[in-house]
Amino acid sequence: MHYDEQRYAQQSPYTPTIPSLINVACxxxxxxxxxxxxxxxxxxxxPTIGYGQRIGKKNQSLTxxxxxxxEPAARAWLKHGIIQRLNELDSYSSLAAVFMEQNIPRQVVLLSMAYQLGVKGLSLFKNMLASLSIGDYVMAAEHALDSRWAKQTPExxxxxxxxxxxxxxxxxxxxMDGQKN
Known part of the structure; x- marks a missing residue:
């Protein structure tokens, strides 16, 4: 599915900043x-190349x-991957609802997690997402750290x-720093 900026912008409380969201996430x-x-x-x-773009099956030989x-091609792949993740959010209505409620920095983090783990993987962070949905950001952070993902990529x-x-x-x-906490 092709990313429809107008459709997304109509749903987003950050209508003027949608291109900024993609650029900041990139x-x-x-x-x-x-x-x-x-x-x-x-x-x-x-097998991976560019900015973390998978290009093959697990343990496939690099030969x-x-x-x-x-680099410009890798940057284009990265931007395409971010747009793809935004489109995939539509398949997870509860995740999309939480995403839309967040400020841009938190949306960028959710996109980054979706880029690394896939949208399905991000959707499995149920406690973190529930905390985000009620604005309990301290607990959201704690739940994010209580995961296999945090053990694999601690920094x-x-x-x-x-x-x-x-x-x-x-x-x-x-x-970005001053928007909707």
Whole structure:
């Protein structure tokens, strides 16, 4: 399904900032993932390239992937992946409802988690999502850290939990830091 910005914007309390959401999420995830122009195995054993883009089956040999990926192409894949996750949210109505209620920094964290774990994987964080839905950001952060994901990627999980709790992206300044806590 192609991302329909107008449809999403009509549903979002952040109508003027939808392009900003995608751009901020792209920068955030790019910084988290880091860029690699040649294939490598991610921590879970999947052939990966660019900004954490899976390109093969688990434990598949990297000899099957003899190419380099230019950074602009990797950035386009990343943006496409974010848009794809936004589209997939429609399949999970309760997750989509929680997502729509959050400020942009928290939405960026949820998109980052969906990028890493898939939207289905994100939907399994039921306690975290329930806490977000009632505005209990301290508990949301605690629930995010009480997971296999947090054990596998502890620094990322700590950073995400901090943003879930504070509602602020570190180092973004200006408009993102001051929006709807």
């Amino acid at each position: 920068e955030f995830i790019a910084a988290e993932e880091g860029f690699r122009d040649t294939p490598y195995h991610c921590s879970e054993g999947y 099957n992937f003899k190419f380099t990926l230019p 990322r999980a700590q950073h995400h939990a901090h943003i879930l709790q504070t509602g602020k992206l570190d180092g973004t300044g200006g408009v």
